[in-house]
Amino acid sequence: MLSYALRRLLGAIPTIFIIITAAFFMMRIAPGGPFDQERTLEATVMENLNATFGLDRPLWQQYGMYLGNLLRGDMGPSFIYRDMRVQEILGEGLPVSVQLGLTALVLALAVGALLGTLAALRQNSSTDYAVIAVATFGITVPNFVVAPVLSLVFAVMLSWLPAQGWGEARQMVLPVIALALPQVAIVARLVRGAMIEALRSDHVRTARAYGLPARMVVLKHALRAAILPAVSYLGPAAAALLTGSIVVEQVFNLPGIGRYFVQGALNRDYTLVMGTVVIVAVFVVVFNLIVDLLYALLDPRVRYD
């Protein structure tokens, strides 16, 4: 298993390299530059700035320099937040985004599995239909609608929870819910389908034929099989949570990396955008690996050796 994990990590290097390359050149193809402002700068100032940041050199040289610096752990200076290196900016925001994302992920898995199981156990009952309705709602309504509505109802109108800020547990509640809701819906649907199948499977019939209590049949034998599709979905879900957090961080004014991503892109802050892309790419690759290892842990038939 260890050699498999190692092989996968080695295999991820070309993937990340391609992502970096594509992002680098796409960013540069986009019109405009980091120092274009409403008032055009004087030519000499512009030249100075470009020289300082190496933007006057040929593109392939800049690309080579960027890769070289990245290998040394330096993501370069931000073009907009002067005096800050990109890794410093992201280093501040990343813990917030990761905490937000992981909490939402755990919540989505737990609540989704619970709802999916309930629906499957009472297939075609009102519980089932209610879960499907909630799931459909969760999938179709985007979080740039859900987040402001949550904020409006629970923070502004009812004053139960704070509308913004970071640091207290109370401040996490609304953003986590807004972020988790679509994932709850997807997980619930996955688990429901797999659970219905699992409950009809031969080995669950065996468990029932041997007089095991219903709780044991459902939780030990059916749910473990039914959770597997949801587990393989965790990889894409993690990616969705990171990108989804961009909107949620904006709405609840959280100091995560999402807002840097958006602002960086709008300001043509090349290094900041590149830094965010690298972080997200690495995160997705690593998370997919974790998911595959977790899957092997849950299903003994899957072995990587």
Add this chain to the structure above:
Amino acid sequence: MAEHPDKAGRIFEVDDIRVTFDTADGAVEAVRGVSMHVGRGETVAVVGESGSGKSQIMMAAMGLLANNGRAAGAVRYRGRDILNVSVAELNRLRGRKITMIFQEPMTSLDPLYTIEDQLSEPLRVHGGMSRQAARARILELLNLVQIPNAAERMRSYPHELSGGQRQRVMIAMALANDPELLIADEPTTALDVTIQAEILQLLAELQSRIGMSILFITHDLGIVEAFADRTYVMNKGRVEEEGPTARLFSAPRTDYTKMLLAAEPEGTKAPLPANAPALMEAREMRVTFGRGPGLFRRDTRLEAVRGIDVTLRQGQTLGIVGESGSGKSTLGRALLQMIPSEGQVVWLGDRIEGLGTEGMRPYRKGLQMVFQDPYGSLSPRLTCGEIVAEGLLVHEPGLDSKARTERVSEAMADVGLDPAMRNRFPHEFSGGQRQRIAIARALILRPKLIVLDEPTSALDRSVQKQVIELLRRLQRENDLTYIFISHDLAVVRALSDYVMVMKDGAVVEEGPTGELFDRPETDYTRALMRAAFDLRGLLADKAA
């Protein structure tokens, strides 16, 4: 054989049970008022063809019916009704006093837990055993069902065991709490004949040692005759006939039972005339699956076929028998160039090995194949007529639709299907009819050779017999050559004039059918035949 037990000795009784399923087409009655009983220590068989309702009685009795199923009537264990009790009350019985083993040893165990984990559940739930005590008991049970290296096997997962071993584990689970009744639902149907014989021997031995009753559900009359004291014959949800097994076999009373008993395949095929022209000549056929070792990879190569020669003459039926994993189907596919293989294949004077999809196309017309699974091998979205006609579109694109329809009608009539049914979909046909469609699909191209891969294995004996008759007639009328691949020696004997016995990718023995069956030369062939044709003798020997 146990004597007919008196009413007081009955431990299990089914009284006028009815099982109904609510389907989209309305209520379907699967069991229509069946009564049966099992005495203490008795072995009772319930025999019937697919759809006779034999399994559903037991599912109803054990509270395992599908959600859309309902049962009425009474099921009594030691005089107490268990059909209309709560699940909690039923759970005090299931897995303790009454246990079950099922047909599918591959899927009946939970793939995600170890053998120890699963065997400990009934012990801990019903017997209140500690983990330690359960472990000791499991070891004892695994030794009882003769699993080698039991201590090591406890930590295995189901997929690491063979089919026979998994069924032994299921039996161990069934015996865990010293049950009074074991319900065995087709427990050996998915297993090879030699493994089947071993499992039946084990069950018989355990029964005499432990003294439980066995209720054995099967479609296989050979097992019934060898195994059961008393037998119920079921047909279309009703009991047709009941009685001591010996009497039932010697003097069947109903037409249905007589028909079942007469459904064993019969007849033989005369050897070919010496001057029959050669059709196919294959030398040193080899098939290897998997990949060789690599930087981070183990060697996963498996030689499925190891250097086999095949000579086929016009009008011949070559029977290839072997147990699962022997490579018989792989050989059939390799001969038709459907999978990558090594070896030289000459078909009517042309070398066809390694021709690839395009290169093989002109030859495909003459080389057709029929598969085992009549459910999976027909596309569910095409009508019967479209399925049968499909080959013509590729191989005779010049035909207009009228000529095509004529050929389809002809082929359907040839296999005994009413051409008027051509617009129906596969699910509207029975298993036997579907296999006829598959044969018609091959036949319409007027092939010279048809490879039949277990074409009768998924069918009931009575339907099997009809398909065998059909294959014989088609061969006569169209001068066809068959390669008939099967694990079923009785069917192979009835159809082939030359037989090859395969094991582990190699031919163990081959020869003209009569000689091979009368005077088998290897121990392996002898064991195979004994398990297939003399189950009763085998069980009696073991008991003695």
